[in-house]
Amino acid sequence: MAETAREIAEELRERIRSGALRPGARLPGEPALVKEHGVAKETARRALMLLVSEGLAVRRKGSGTYVREFQPIRRVANKRLSAEGWGAGQSIWSADVGDRPMQVTDLRVYETAAPDDVARVLGLDDGAEVVVRDRLFKVEGEPVQSATSYLPSDLVRGSAITQEDTGPGGTYARLAELGAKPVRFVEELRSRMPSREETERLRLSEGTPVVEIYRTALTEEGRAVEVNRMLLDASVYVMEYRITG
Amino acid sequence: MAETAREIAEELRERIRSGALRPGARLPGEPALVKEHGVAKETARRALMLLVSEGLAVRRKGSGTYVREFQPIRRVANKRLSAEGWGAGQSIWSADVGDRPMQVTDLRVYETAAPDDVARVLGLDDGAEVVVRDRLFKVEGEPVQSATSYLPSDLVRGSAITQEDTGPGGTYARLAELGAKPVRFVEELRSRMPSREETERLRLSEGTPVVEIYRTALTEEGRAVEVNRMLLDASVYVMEYRITG
DNA sequence: AAGTGGTCTAGACCACTAG
DNA sequence: TAGTGGTCTAGACCACTTC
Incomplete structure (x- = not known):
């Protein structure tokens, strides 16, 4: 409980790298992270935004945050x-x-x-x-x-x-x-x-x-x-x- | 007064593009933006972070936010x-x-x-x-x-x-x-x-x-x-x- | 309608940098 | 030490998507 945005991001990053979350898969949303980690919504949001700014995830308004796919x-x-x-x-x-x-x-x-x-x-x-x-x-x-x-x-x-x-x-x-x-x-x-x-x-x-x-x-x-x-x-x-x- | 983070960023972006703010120059800090635009500190922060994530600016903790230099x-x-x-x-x-x-x-x-x-x-x-x-x-x-x-x-x-x-x-x-x-x-x-x-x-x-x-x-x-x-x-x-x- | 993200506020406390 | 950025909270309201 009660982690920082960076720590939550690191955890998700690890789940992506390990393959537990495959490309295209949906990441836990803001409310889910708030509950799981006992943080404010803004903090959950920042965690997800970190992944987005690293190019690891893509956000779709009204739908969710997803692991990015790369098909060059x-x-x-x-x-x-x-x-x-x-x-x-x-x-x-x-x-x-x-x-x-x-x-x-x-x-x-x-x-x-x-x-x-x-x-x-x-x-x-x-x-x-x-x-x-x-x-x-x-x-x-x-x-x-x-x-x-x-x-x-x-x-x-x-x-x-x-x-x-x-x-x-x-x-x-x-x-x-x-x-x-x-x-x-x-x-x-x-x-x-x-x-x-x-x-x-x-x-x-x-x-x-x-x-x-x-x-x-x-x-x-x-x-x-x-x-x-x-x-x-x-x-x-x-x-x-x-x-x- | 009272603009959004995107609008404040756009204004600064324009000042950079026009050359009014040269590479290496210091951008207005968070407190300055709070005063000038009548927004919360977090909003000022977001405006600056937008420029950073676009590669236009670089932040130096305890010092300020500066226009990025490119010397390839x-x-x-x-x-x-x-x-x-x-x-x-x-x-x-x-x-x-x-x-x-x-x-x-x-x-x-x-x-x-x-x-x-x-x-x-x-x-x-x-x-x-x-x-x-x-x-x-x-x-x-x-x-x-x-x-x-x-x-x-x-x-x-x-x-x-x-x-x-x-x-x-x-x-x-x-x-x-x-x-x-x-x-x-x-x-x-x-x-x-x-x-x-x-x-x-x-x-x-x-x-x-x-x-x-x-x-x-x-x-x-x-x-x-x-x-x-x-x-x-x-x-x-x-x-x-x-x-x- | 319920769930998701998007944005903002007003305040707090901390760490680093510069003079 | 004053100023700067770094991070978090608890709440608010909105817009979009999905069913």
């Missing part, structure tokens, strides 16, 4: 380098749920002045115009990733890249036709907690970080022709990179 | 592929603080039964022995990353890999001498909130995710000879990958 989507950066000595079935986080279909929604195409950092990477003057392609990816109706591409207006003006439908082969095929075929890519990743807006856009539950990826596409000559900023729901993704020494 | 370390997975068309100065998150020296601490080398997932990736039988090399990396005295390598005991027994000092060229040079030179690597990354133990080991402040990386080293023939599990303080790292289409 695998994002393989270099799909091209397939088979050939890379073995099979040797991934740490099971391949799982084999390629669920992904829908593209909320596509918007427009033109603006390039943000400072993007302008710098693309080697553009301050305030130069870029074509922006912004979209949201969903799996089973749930948003899992947003992506915003920036391309120099001077380069892509007049091509299908400025249309909603970029045609067969997509943006990169059009860039190739413009004599700016991307052949190398740099991805810079960072993980952090989301802002309020990001939480809403990706419908994140509390305790969920995001992964922010900037992908720069380079031509044979080393010219940067596209910057793509992606924001991933970290509770849903495993990123894979293949590196040749 | 750049981790370039494929260092080998340098220069050559990859351009320079074109990174999104500034290269910064140019390679601060990193110390290796808490090195432990021992042998045990391989964890299930590691055994599977290394293609070992259940319960097969592995040599484990565990270490902690620090920058300016602060832990930023832990790394745990697993190598099949049958392969590395008798080599310097089982010693604390692996000799010139390190583990990979020794593996090459054993006829198991790693030439390809697969990195699988995931980001999530840390467990309590991880928070302590990396001395993470609240609202800080971790990045978990499993790096598998493969020989020319595609044999997995090492699995390295790294855990990074996400508030400190930017990961970079270079991909050839």
